[in-house]
Amino acid sequence: MAMAALRREGRRFLLSSASSTPITARSAISNDRESCLFGARSISTQIVRNRMKSVRNIQKITKAMKMVAASKLRGVQTKTENSRGLWQPFVALLGDGFSVDVKKNVVITVSSDKGLCGGINSTSVKVSKALTRVYSGPEKETKYVVLGEKGKAQLVRDSKNRIELTISELQKNPLNYTQVAVLADDILKNVEFDALRIVFNKFHSVVSFPPTVSTILSPEIVEKESEAGGRLGDLDLYEIEGGETKSEVLQNLSEFQFSCVLFNAVLENGCSELGARMSAMDSSSKNAGEMLDRLTLTYNRTRQASITTELIEIISGASALEG
């Protein structure tokens, strides 16, 4: 009995020093109920009310974030749809280049700068790391170019020495092709590659963004593959117009393809980020609503308990006086 009383005393001390954080809500609320029976009254309802206010504010913020993401998504989605035709001619000409085995792979991971967007950045990073494993082998090396802060934060942890270039604050101004072309130029100048693999989340719908890999082969590899036959075998059948030599035209082609594909990839990833943020904020608001319901019930229970306690005291006091 004494031990139980001591334990209860201890919990009351805990209650007075507990800060109003939602994580400790549950344990502190049960303490409230216990300490009510021992006479602490208005303090406990105050704490629950504070918690309810903070949860309500959080719910408002997440709802607002969802609306903002939805409105931004509408704009970016039209742009993305329009840019979808851009890479199709290149794939029709050069095929996929996926299974082409090369010595120097550069994996370009497209991620977002801001957080609170669900799991899309983790999926992109996971896929990039798996790609590195798939393309690893003797004499082969894989490097990273990271676009976006979130991807950088995750990749820096274990692949710091393999990151060649990181670019952030891409989405600050609305995207246009010139900006991406300059970026592509930067990457091409600073990074040696045989094949570029761009990893991004393709936007299917607001709830589905599967990770996708687009490949761009360097002009030397394209020539080698076209001579070797296989998917690019009929590239030789094409006559080349313009430029002095075939390799010059192929170089221009590869650079142009890179900027087009990168433009589409960044737009699609932006769309996926907004869609993921919408659903993440939506479930967050729902959770906050549920939490609010539970807190309201607890608040009412606490309030009624304290009223009952007061009544009991008054009545027992009155009956003690009478009898």
Add this chain to the structure above:
Amino acid sequence: MYRQGSRLLMRATAADGARLRVTAGSRPASQAFSTEVTEAPAVDSSFLEAWKKAAPNIDPPKTPLAFMKPRPPTPSSIPSKLTLNFVLPYQSEISNKEVDMAIIPATTGQMGVLPGHVATIAELKPGVLSVHEGNEVTKYFVSSGFAFIHANSYADIVAVEAVSLDRIDPSLVQKGLADFTQKLNSAVTDLEKAEAQVGVEVHSALNAALTG
């Protein structure tokens, strides 16, 4: 915190479910993308095997080929019409339209493309692209880009910028031409010279397009 974990799991399985549904070939009817097409099951098996060895728990990523309609093979006789695709970064100007002829401004000069043209990769210079369909001719001024003509009478033109001729202001063209010629004369470094040269070329092509 556990709730968040379960929520992530639910969302992951929902996304997986959506992905599985997509790969099964059935598309929801509400799919509104005009450039979105059904997936072709043409994924390289060797890559899939290598992927499964390296990362057995993660689904393999999609590749662009899965999102594109496969092109028809080369027909034995020359088709009567050319199927043209003209795309810009901001929009697909013409997609899969059947035309009679297209005249493209390649770096080696104006090139006429008819159905049955030999397969070609052409680099474009700033100039006028005209599309002939029956009796109507549509003209665009393209900045530069590439044109692929395939053996099956499909032509893809990818350009960075294209405007229809009536949206070009002649006075601005003259002013631009004067500006860039002056810059070319006063250019010092190679980079400045190259930039001024490009400006002069584009503006003279614009001029020629408006007058010719």
